[in-house]
Every structure is written in C-alpha cells, then in structure tokens.
Amino acid sequence: MAREEDNRGGIRDMASPRRYGIERVAYWMMRLSGLGLLAYFVGHIYETSSILRGRAGWDELLAMTQTTEGHALLAVVIGMCVFHTANGIRLMLVQGGIWSGRPGRADYPYTPRSQNARNKIAIYSSIVLAAVAMVYGLTVMFGE
Amino acid sequence: MAAVAPPTDGARRSVTLRIRRSNPAAGQGPSYSEFTVGAEPWTTVLDAILEAKRGHDHSVGVRYSCRQATCGSCGMMVNGRPRLACFTKLSELGDGAVTVEPMQNFPVVRDLVVGFDRLFRSHHSIRPYIVSGEADIAPGTRETPQSPEEVERYIQFAGCIKCGLCNSACPTMATDTQFIGPQSLAQAYRYVADTRDRGKDERLRIIDDSHGIWRCHYAGSCSKVCPKGVDPAMGIQLLKGHMLGFR
Numbered sequence: 001m002a003r004e005e006d007n008r009g010g011i012r013d014m015a016s017p018r019r020y021g022i023e024r025v026a027y028w029m030m031r032l033s034g035l036g037l038l039a040y041f042v043g044h045i046y047e048t049s050s051i052l053r054g055r056a057g058w059d060e061l062l063a064m065t066q067t068t069e070g071h072a073l074l075a076v077v078i079g080m081c082v083f084h085t086a087n088g089i090r091l092m093l094v095q096g097g098i099w100s101g102r103p104g105r106a107d108y109p110y111t112p113r114s115q116n117a118r119n120k121i122a123i124y125s126s127i128v129l130a131a132v133a134m135v136y137g138l139t140v141m142f143g144e
Numbered sequence: 145m146a147a148v149a150p151p152t153d154g155a156r157r158s159v160t161l162r163i164r165r166s167n168p169a170a171g172q173g174p175s176y177s178e179f180t181v182g183a184e185p186w187t188t189v190l191d192a193i194l195e196a197k198r199g200h201d202h203s204v205g206v207r208y209s210c211r212q213a214t215c216g217s218c219g220m221m222v223n224g225r226p227r228l229a230c231f232t233k234l235s236e237l238g239d240g241a242v243t244v245e246p247m248q249n250f251p252v253v254r255d256l257v258v259g260f261d262r263l264f265r266s267h268h269s270i271r272p273y274i275v276s277g278e279a280d281i282a283p284g285t286r287e288t289p290q291s292p293e294e295v296e297r298y299i300q301f302a303g304c305i306k307c308g309l310c311n312s313a314c315p316t317m318a319t320d321t322q323f324i325g326p327q328s329l330a331q332a333y334r335y336v337a338d339t340r341d342r343g344k345d346e347r348l349r350i351i352d353d354s355h356g357i358w359r360c361h362y363a364g365s366c367s368k369v370c371p372k373g374v375d376p377a378m379g380i381q382l383l384k385g386h387m388l389g390f391r
Contacts, residue, residue, distance in 0.1 A: 014316070
C-alpha cells in the first residue's frame with residue numbers, strides 16, 4: 001500500500017536504459033561497468049593474495065584465467081574499463097560545465113542543447129572503443 | 145459568411161484508452177479501466193481523457209487547467225513516458241492502445257492526480273527569487289539594466305512551468321526520497337546566472353548537500369521530457385561548473 005502511495009520508479013526504473021535515448025543508455029552502462037569493475041577489483045585482490053600460499057597457490061589460481069571462460073571474462077573487463085574511462089572523461093567535461101552546451105532562448109521543438117552532437121559522438125565513440133579493445137584483447141588472449 | 149466544415153477525409157478513428165485507477169486513501173489498489181474514444185488528428189491525450197469522463201465514467205480523476213502547456217497541471221505517464229496530456233496528440237503515439245498512468249516519483253492522490261508537495265518544498269528551498277538589496281527603485285535611479293547577452297544566460301531556465309515531468313524522468317528521483325530534484329536545481333541555476341541576484345553563495349550552500357546537486361549523474365532524461373525547452377540537465381551541469389570553479 002505504501003508503495004502505491006509513493007509511486008517511485010525504484011531501482012527497476014533507475015536501471016532501465018530504455019525510453020530516454022542514448023544518454024540514458026550511457027548512464028546505465030556507466031553504472032553497470034562501474035559495479036563490474038568494482039567486483040573485478042575485489043576478485044583481483046583475492047587473486048593476487050594467493051601468492052601468500054606460495055608458487056603452487058599462485059599457479060593454481062592463474063590457471064583459472066587461462067581458460068576460455070577466463071579469457072571471455074577478462075575481455076568483458078577490458079571493455080568495461082575502456083568504456084568507463086572514455087565515458088568518464090566525457091562526463092567530467094560535461095559536469096564541469098565545459099561540454100554542457102550554451103544557454104539561450106528556447107525555440108520549439110525544444111531540442112535540448114545539453115544533448116548535443118559532441119556528446120552523442122563521445123558516447124558512441126566510447127562504445128566503439130570498448131568493442132575494439134575487447135576484440136583486440138580476445139585476439140591477444142586466444143592467440144597465445 | 146459560410147461556416148467552415150470539419151474535414152471529412154476519414155481521418156477520425158477510434159482509440160483504446162487505458163487509464164490506471166487507484167485511490168490510496170480509500171485503500172483501493174491500482175487497476176486499469178479501458179475506454180474507446182474517437183480521435184481526430186489533432187485530438188490530445190487530455191481531450192481523450194475528458195471524452196472518457198464525459199461519455200463513459202465521470203469518476204476518472206485528472207488534474208488540468210489551461211490546455212495549452214502553460215499551467216503544468218496535466219503531467220502524466222503516457223505510454224510509459226512523462227508528458228503533458230494537453231501537449232501530446234494521440235496521432236503522435238502510433239496505432240496501438242494508449243496507456244495513461246500517474247507521474248512516477250510523485251505520490252498518487254487518486255487515479256492520474258499526484259501530489260506536488262515535495263516539488264514545491266524543494267523549489268522553495270532554493271530561494272526562487274532575486275536576492276538583492278537594491279530592489280527598491282528610488283527617484284532618479286533606473287531599474288537594474290541587463291544586456292541581451294546577460295538575459296540569454298538564464299532566460300531559458302525561466303520558462304519552467306513546474307509540471308514535474310523532469311523529476312518524474314530522473315533516475316535519482318526514482319531511488320532517493322530526499323533528492324532535491326532537477327526542477328529545483330535548474331531553478332537554482334536560473335537565479336545564480338542572473339546578474340541582478342546576490343544570493344549565489346547561499347544557494348550554492350543549500351544545494352551542496354548529500355542529497356543535493358552531486359546526486360545528479362547526468363542521465364539527461366529530465367531535458368528529454370521537458371515540454372518547454374528548459375533543459376534542466378544543462379542548468380545543473382553549469383551549476384556544477386560554478387561550484388567546481390570552472391565557470
């Protein structure tokens with residue numbers, strides 16, 4: 001009953017990349033890649049701490065990353081890392097008021113100036129860069 | 145003078161209108177009522193709702209006033225996206241059924257009517273007026289002059305009609321019950337950018353809060369749904385630029 005009165009979209013609405021264009025997709029991907037990288041860092045600390053169990057322990061854990069699934073996971077990490085970095089630079093420029101557009105009189109049909117071509121190109125470039133880095137990473141890992 | 149006859153090109157069609165009904169105060173949970181209404185190419189969603197009220201069920205709860213996107217009363221979710229019902233034609237929405245629901249991130253009063261208390265409280269909190277010790281015009285003085293360039297810095301943000309669509313589309317509003325919201329933040333920028341205003345430091349202090357401006361992560365959805373071209377996302381980022389010292 002309380003939820004009905006409240007009528008908030010909640011996590012489900014916050015995490016939905018649909019309805020509001022590429023900027024909302026970038027927002028969603030930024031959140032997802034950030035959480036993914038956080039999970040990777042935790043796993044990475046666990047992985048490197050295996051050195052405390054000696055060379056055998058280290059080799060045993062390292063062997064897990066040398067499988068097809070391990071390579072695929074690392075490729076996803078590369079993609080998340082590149083997207084998060086490139087889109088993060090765009091967001092720093094926008095949120096510093098540098099790439100956020102110039103205010104002026106609003107004219108119908110009111111296309112938001114903050115969602116300009118520069119921003120859209122930067123978002124698509126971040127996605128393409130991430131995809132290229134993933135393909136390159138897969139080529140290197142499976143080419144070993 | 146001959147009367148102008150309505151067009152008879154067969155453009156009139158029937159549209160199924162699905163309205164989400166609820167009455168939290170009476171303990172009635174959500175359900176959907178379906179109505180078939182006639183639609184011309186110029187029929188708006190608000191026209192359709194009013195036809196449903198007139199011809200089918202007068203108890204449908206809806207708030208409206210000006211019917212020309214000026215008062216900001218008829219904001220609602222139309223096919224899952226926040227829009228003004230009076231500013232959205234049925235013909236823009238394709239051939240399927242049209243679903244209208246109360247605006248998300250606002251408490252439901254009844255059916256399509258939502259409460260604006262939080263929005264008005266947040267708006268009031270940022271002191272939405274010019275703070276100046278020179279407000280009184282003494283004989284022999286002029287009103288504070290502004291160049292066209294100075295007016296351009298804030299005039300688009302002055303077009304806000306407080307309809308709440310931006311707050312409804314905002315992903316932070318969907319999860320943070322105390323977030324000040326894009327409407328109020330954009331209005332804070334409107335006054336910060338005004339050369340007549342002397343309240344900048346105080347306003348920046350108000351919005352520099354754990355549920356203030358830094359909870360905006362620039363999803364841009366607020367600007368996407370704004371029916372007046374206010375572009376709240378731009379105002380918020382420019383405001384951040386001020387606070388970070390880049391502007």
